Amino acid sequence: MDFFKKNRMIVSVVAICCLMLWYVLWTTLAVLHINRQIDYVAGHPYKAMSEVSRIQGVVSQTTAYLPILLADGENNLTEIRQILVAAQTKNQKSLQVLKEVYLGNPYDLTALEQALSALEKALLQSAEVFESNRSGAVQHSSVKEHFAVKIEPLQAETEKAIKTVMASADRRVLMIEGETDERTKWAIIYAGVSGLLIVFLMLYTLRNEFQKNKLLLKHQLILQDALNSAKKANDAKRSFLSRMSHEIRTPMNAIIGMTTIAFNYLDDQKRLTDCLSKITFSSRHLLMLINDVLDMSKIEDGKLNVNNEVFDLKKVIESLTDIHYQQAAARGLTFELTVSGFDEELLIGDPLRVNQILINLLSNAVKFTPKGGSVRLDVRKLRRQGDRLWLRFMIKDTGIGMEPEFLKNLYEPFEQANNGVAKKYGGTGLGMAITKNLVALMDGSIDVQSEPGAGTVFNVDLPFGLPEQAENKAAVLDELKVLVVDDDRDCCEHASLLLQKMGVCVDWVLNGFAAVDKVKAALENGEGCYDVCFIDWCMPDLNGIETARRIREYVGPEALIIIISAYDWSEIEQQARAAGVNAFIAKPLFASSLYNTLLTVAQKGQLTAGETGREQIKYDFAGKKVLLAEDNELNAEIAVELLKLVGLEVDHAANGQEAVELFQQSAAAYLMIFMDIQMPVMNGYEAARIIRNSDAAAAQSIPIIAMTANAFRDDVQAALDAGMNGHIAKPIDVDILYKTISEYA
Template sequence: MNTISAQAVQRQNQDYTLLMNMLHVSVSKHLLDEHFTLIWANDFYYDLIGYPQAEYEVLYHNRPDLYYAENLEDWQAIQHVVVDAIIAGKPGYTTVTRMRRKSGEYVWVQLAATFVEERINGVQVAYTVMNNIDDVMQMRAEQSVTYDNLPGFVAKYQVGPQLQLKLLDANRKFLEFFGDDSWKNEEYIVFARNVERNSEQLEANRERLLSGLPVHFTAQMSDQYGNDAWLQINAEQIGVKDGEPVYLVIYLDVTDETELRQMQTRLEQQAAELKAALETARQASRAKSDFLSNMSHDIRTPMNAIMGMTDPAVRHLHDEGKLRDCLRKIALSSEHLLGLINDVLDMSRIESGKMTLTGEPVTLPETLENIVAIMQPMLKAKRQKFAIHLRHVRHERLWSDPLRLRQIFINILSNASKFTPEAGEITFVIEELPESGPDYADYRFTFQDTGIGIRPEFLSKLFEPFSRQADSRVDKTEGSGLGMAITRRLVDLMNGTIAVESQIGQGTTFTVTLPLQIQIEADKTPVHFPDLRVLVVDDDTIMGETMTASLMQLGVRVTLATGGLEALTLADQAKSQGVQFDAVFLDWKMPGMDGPETARRLRRKISGTTPILIVSAYDWSDIEEEATQAGIDGFISKPLFASTLCRALQIYVLKDTPNKLNDEQPNRIFAGRRFLLVEDNALNREIAVELLEQDGAEVEIAENGMEGIWKMKHAADRWYDLILMDIQMPVMNGYDAARRIRELPRDDARQIPILALTADAFAEDIQLARDAGMNGHLAKPLNMNALRKEIQRQLITAVHK
């Protein structure tokens, strides 16, 4: 049995050897020991090394390490590959090496080994296939010599559909620049370290690369050490592999040339920027020179009026009419001069980055009422029609900077009036857009006029400082040339936008969009009047429909007439049906039958107790006498907010008496009050004392902060009701004086209202006053109405405290 088994094994080994020899490739079996001991090899193994088997065994004892003794460097390289594969747990290894034959010549071979589970005397076994690749290496060497003779870095790529660049071959210079690791990846993307900076060039040449067309461009790339260089890339298709184009690419280092060009370009750009900056500076200088020239004239104009009217006023003290006329002109000129000065100060503060905004409660009805009051004299002087329309205004109470908001509106409206001929039209539209958030709403304010328009060449400079449109039709128009520049900056500060469209001879439209914070608690839904019936009479379709919609939101039943005759007809119809109107809202100016005439005729047809209310943008004082004679009961100022209509219905229909803070007559409103005025300027003291005593106040004076402290310290408890404090004074300024007063060891020193009176009218000045312990701030020159309201507010607040 054992004899048969041995014969079978021997025959199996013979068959295995015959099979290995038939493969026509070198196959050998080795131990994975320090010698890589040869266990067995086929005939092609010995043919490749050039030694017969018997001679090889006698000379080298089947130890490849002895065979490689004269080529120790190649042997050590093989050892590293084998050891690395074993440590990494790989199933085998592949490497390329030189091998010396018996004849002394060298051939290049590729070794491909596989580790198996078999062990001999505890040592693992490996099978190795060895291929002669000498022809391949020789061809590559010859090709490399050719590549090395070419200038620059040379590489051959196969280009994939996603611009994958599979490196097929490269010269020595390429590998020295990009690194030998290029051969370790099947797909070597030469732009891997440079994709982001060269993405535009790659995308620009994508179609050409995929189509096999020549490609030429310059790219900034980094070498294997991270050093940057500019490379000129020239690529030509030389073949196709696996259906994909194969490119020969030559990289030329043009760093010095490119950087020189870049430097030249930068220098040219800097020269152009310098030239543009110089021209801008010259234009700014010319603009400021023109501005100073214009301002010199504009300032002299109201100054001449003030000085020129003073003498006639003195000479006509006993002529009340003439004296009143002189004083009126002096007042108007003073306001104009103050406006010019404020424009210059505002622009200075804006350009220095010191302009800040306050956040205070604002009501749109009050804001527009103030604007109408300010604009009325200018509009009446030129007989201009002024209309204000509301669209979808749901929130009337907001948070903003009331002074700056009003300034934006007045600047635009003043310009509209200046550049609109007599009897022209100006329209102001307030529209609330869909809310942008729970606490904010976007408002669009549109200002449209039928004026002369703005020339296209000036339109682009409209918002630049010191710019004024020169036009023979408006040469008499005066101003600082800063109004629109200030408006633009204020809109920017409020995170809004401003746009302008204009056509010569047809007019101009300004559109301002502002996000404004809503007063959530204060902006409540108005009262409803479901049992009231109102007749609305207005020839303006938009105004009539707006008024109707607003009244219907209040629950009122509305009948709309577009003119006086229609109103009379509707009144007759209502009377015949037994229906009575609870109020009539009547437009003042209408074609055909105007408001007064319509009121007279309506009074004969409706109940004598039904209030007829005039709706108009005119000043009530201008029309009160005629309106009263026509039987009109009251006046409602446009624009018609829901709160305005609600208040009118409560007062005139429901007979509710409104509780107003300022209902008192201004005369003697401060009777029984004692104020301490701290002011170093004698003229300012005289003016303030005169104004306050006219309202019944008793005024004591101090000429500097230190004297003010002394008077407060030695006065009886609660002797003074309020302190008016100048800021810039000798000995001690107003800020320090206010702080020292607050520190006095008496209760009234901590509670008494202190108002700052100063020519410094910016937000930071107001904050400085608050930080010093003051309760309010008023800017000089003093406006008596503003002063009166602020003192009233402070006194009422002090009482509540």
């Protein structure tokens, strides 16, 4: 069956040839048969009929003319005898031929021969009768009587025998004609069927050949496209490797160079700090490059996954502000971040992937926006259905924009607008491909509008789950009266929405002059002073500090004035406090930060800047001991120093076997175990399993945390399957490290 499928053309041609040969043979045989039938008919039935007809003619002629000749007189007797002898001779010849060609019953010829013989004798006797009766009347009467009595019955018998032979020959002719007609009919049918089959097979063959050619052409085009794509991908990857070489060597050069410089300025604290800061920055940049490459590899292998866990959107937004405000400020850009239209903070999703998506887009926006431009992140609600919330993250910049041709390939890996962009701005060309795949994995969507020289706008729509949340509203907030002052209408409406859901009476205005007039009118009308005034720092015409100074002149010390700022307020803190500002709160505004601020006011507590700003957590685990299993001396040194910085005492094991032995010797002494995975003698997985299965009292309860460069999701799951409690990826993020320790301390 496979042979026929693979060789349809050959099979069709062979079938056509066989049919044509069969057609030719059948037609030839049919013609030969018909010719034989024609020859047969001509040589037998028709010849027999011809001879019988000749006999019939002779008999008719003889019996018709003999009486006439006899009536003419004596002179005709000799002629009559000659005619009768000649007729007899003709009939004998015809009978002889009939015996050779007649195909009917031989008895028919015998009967005919006997009838002819009797008739011929009777005719000869008529001459003798004529001769014996010489008188005219007697002669005529005797001849007539002789014909009536003798000749006519014999003539009738002869005619009957002739008709029998002719009928037999005629039947034979009709039978042969019927056979010939039948044969001809089937010959025509077979010829027609054969012709149709040949035509069908030829059309089928031509169709197959056409389809085959079409398929070959299609495959040729596909192969050509694949070849072009392969060449393009090869060129892109070659360019990517070239860029990666440059991108990796740049931070590596900074790390190596700054390390060398630091060694030469060990006594210069300021210079040393500067070098270490640049080494840290370059190291993080290098890690970002490596993560991009690894993420792209996981995407191509179909191994990239997202988690679903409860996370705090406020922390994600704050981290984005911390990162990109500094980047934007360093490049002379304005950075804004707003949240509006919803009060949910705890969401179900993958915070790391959300953070990665937004960092990619914001980093590009900052990178491709020239000095004096602006970058803005706007987070707003699209819709909510049951326990699902759809948010839109809009990233807008006033950067260089993109050409329409490039937008078509924006999400292709290794693509950048041109080599000039790569050389000027750097990057791997993987960020947008990773972003697109992450958005798709989270069941979201991404679109872009961009014009060269006019900036770019990305809209990322992502769905999130909503956990069950307990009501967190204090009744005392109902008594508060709050004024919000901001030149951004969305910010005012968002703050108003959050405060109204808490039961607070809130008013808002769009500039400092209106705020002063609002406070003044409230006091003059006897409506009472506002308990809290939230005032944006950066407003046109009358900024937040001047607005606060003027409001303080009217309200005195009673009202609480809080400056709203999206930026680092340390440079204005002294000036603001001199103007009567009590505290500061960071943009974007969240329900929790507003609630905590108002709750402090309602409870008459002392509000400080630290309570509304972002606190720097300080960890102290003095008096506690941990076990570190790490075979690399440099990595061990780094981990030990990081752990000692927060007061921990550290025992170090160079492999899994040593870690098991140290644990068995003094299990109760350790707060937790940090376990590397790839170690000689015994790896981390095996060591963890042995510890969990040991007889030590703390074997089941002691936290074991994987601390490894195996950072894929499968590696995390493998660590959990081995009995470990968590996973920290190298290079070590100290915040994650200390936060993990605090969970078990």
